[in-house]
Amino acid sequence: MNKGHDELEHEVRSTMSEEVLLRMEGIEKHFPGVHALHQCRLTLAAGEVLALVGENGAGKSTLMKIATGVYQKDEGNIFIKGREVSIPHTRAAQQLGISMIHQELNLMPDLTIAQNIFIGREPRHGIKLFVDERKLNEQAQRLLDQMNLQLDPRTMVADLTVAKQQMVEIAKALSFQSEVLIMDEPTAALTHAEIEELFRIINQLRARGVGIVYISHRMEELKRISDRITVMRDGRYIDTVPTATTTIDQIISMMVGRELYVSPNQQATNTSPTKVLEVSKLNRGSAVKDVSFHLAKGEILGFAGLMGAGRTEVARAIFGADAIDSGDIRIHGQQVRIQAPHDAVRHGIGYLSEDRKRYGLMVDMDVKMNIALASYRKARRVFGWMRDGVIAQTAQHYVEALQIKTPTIHQQVKFLSGGNQQKVVIGKWLHRNCDILIFDEPTRGIDVGAKTEIYKLLDDLAAQGKSIIMISSELPEILRMSHRIMVMCEGRITGELTQQEATQEAIMKFATMRIS
Incomplete structure (x- = not known):
């Protein structure tokens, strides 16, 4: 699928009316014992959102670290607006107008928004000894106004949501007059409303001629926001395709280079009528309100809902991580008292937290x-x-x-x-x-190939008689994997759907159903 130089140039000219901001050709990178990048390339035009996709280990981050001066290429050429450049360090990348917003934000929580944006470049008074705070805040305010952000530059970063911190990172990048902006998994920790705000900012930057490289595992998101998609696999460039005319299945096929596991038709899967877990009238403050449900042997029971609906709180209450105010839990028909996680484990319950690095x-x-x-x-x-x-x-x-x-x-x-x-x-x-396994966001932050391996594993466990509660914010995942779906809103279960009844529309109806 790799294209020659002349064909690549034709592709660039024919698909983009704007100038090419960044072009990388024939990029090679070796680490001890690893050939990380093989003749990789990438082109980004002014005013374009280019999605960069591939499984973990495909080479996406390595290629972008070369573009931002974190790593140095072993071979190949990098061009900025048609001029070949060298990027020996991150400062050189910034001077060339290239900035990267990492998934792990790099802001200092104990400094203000303005201080974070201009750290190391603060305007100073005439004698250069003291920071001119008034001018610092004015410059930051102008940047925030350009992005239509209602933020006070004097606000401490520690007091901002993750989404607002991300906007500050973007403002900081723009303060370097960046024309190339690289975003690594920018929506991983954002709510639906915050994602909409981010997309508004991206479209605003696109209209101003900024080129954006957008790295994400969320296929539906890429289809919505990007103009073209560059696919990498095993450290190699595979292809660049127009987003509008390429299906998600085609993109995934290029990414993984192998046949993906397809979950069996859940309608044809017979779960046992035996109830292994029964939860009745579970309450915990305002987070969990009168929650009742059961889990059958060999069943995958999906829990859907918007962020803050109370799904994780229910899981933590069942596992004994949080104390309950009232309610009954029965395992194999016997009432049990779970006051701490070791009680849950003793009764055969395992919990895979959404924050696996912290709790798992x-x-x-x-x-x-x-x-x-x-x-x-x-x-x-x-x-x-x-x-x-x-x-x-x-x-x-x-x-x-x-x-x-x-x-x-x-x-x-x-x-x-x-x-x-x-x-x-x-x-x-x-x-x-453990006979009962609670999976909280089991595929968060992992690539599409690894996701399918987790899906197959869940199906295999259910087939062996394990009983699974799966909490997920991805509706296609919930619909694909669940035998039944419980939907929550504001701490309550607002709906129960069989696999035959479940649609994205039905889930969203219950997920937004407030009960006074």
Whole structure:
């Protein structure tokens, strides 16, 4: 699929009426033992939103780090507005008008908006010893006004939402007169309303001639906001296609280069009538109000709703992470008292948090110990010594069974991809032999190929008789995987849908149904 230089030039001229801001050709990058980029290329025009997609490890971030001076290319050429340039460091990229907004925001919470935007470049009084705070705030206000943002430049960044912090990052990039803006997973932590605000800003920048490289795993989002899509796979450029005439399935096919797992028709899947979990009139402050439902053996029960609807709060209450005010929980027909997570685990409940790095993993420990965490008593000898051989054998079993991509069971978990980290958490709870598994946003932050592996794993677990509660904010995911769907709004269950009844429209109706 790779195109030659003349064909590439024709593509650039024929698909873009504006000038090309950034062109990268024949980019090579090696790390010790790894050929990270093979003859990669990318073109970005003024006023264009170019989506850059690929699975984790495809080379997207490496290519963009070369464009922003974090890494230096081994071979290839970089052109800014037709002029070949060298980008030896990040300051050089900024001077060339290239800025990147990372998924992990780089603002200082104890400084104001204005101080963050102009840090290291503050206007000073005549003797240059003191910062001119008045001029600093005026300059920041002009930037914010240009973006139609109703923010006071004197506000501390710590007092802003994640979405507002992201807008400050964009304002900071524009303060460098950036014409090329790279956004890495910009909507990962945003609500629907905040995403709409971000898209408004992007369209405003596009109208001003700024070129935007937009990295995201969310296909529907890319279809909506981008003009063209560049696909990478295994460190190689695959193709660049017009967004309007390319289907999501075509994009995914180029990304993964293999046939994706398709979940079986849930209508044809017979779940057991046996109720393994019954929750009745569960209450916890204003977050959980009179919630009742049941979970059957071998069932995937989806929980849908808008952010703040109370889905995670229900899961945490069942798992004993948060104390409940009232309500009953029955497991296999027997009423149980769950006051702490160890009570839930003892009753066969495992919880995979939406924040796996904070609540599900010890990222500085290796794969072996993370899998053993929930079952360490099984591996203890007399006097507390650990049976290392048993732990290693068990870890290797789950690495193979779950197809966890790791060079060794001794690899630190922080060096694994998001999808493989998620599999390590699943391995931990399977080793504990939990019959009830609660998955909270199981595919958040992982690429489309890893998502399908998680989907297959969930289906396999259900087929083996495990019972699963799946909380997800992605409606296609909920519709694809669930046997039944519970919909929540403002702490209450407002609807229950069978697989046959469920549509995006039906879910959204219940997700916005306020009950006084």
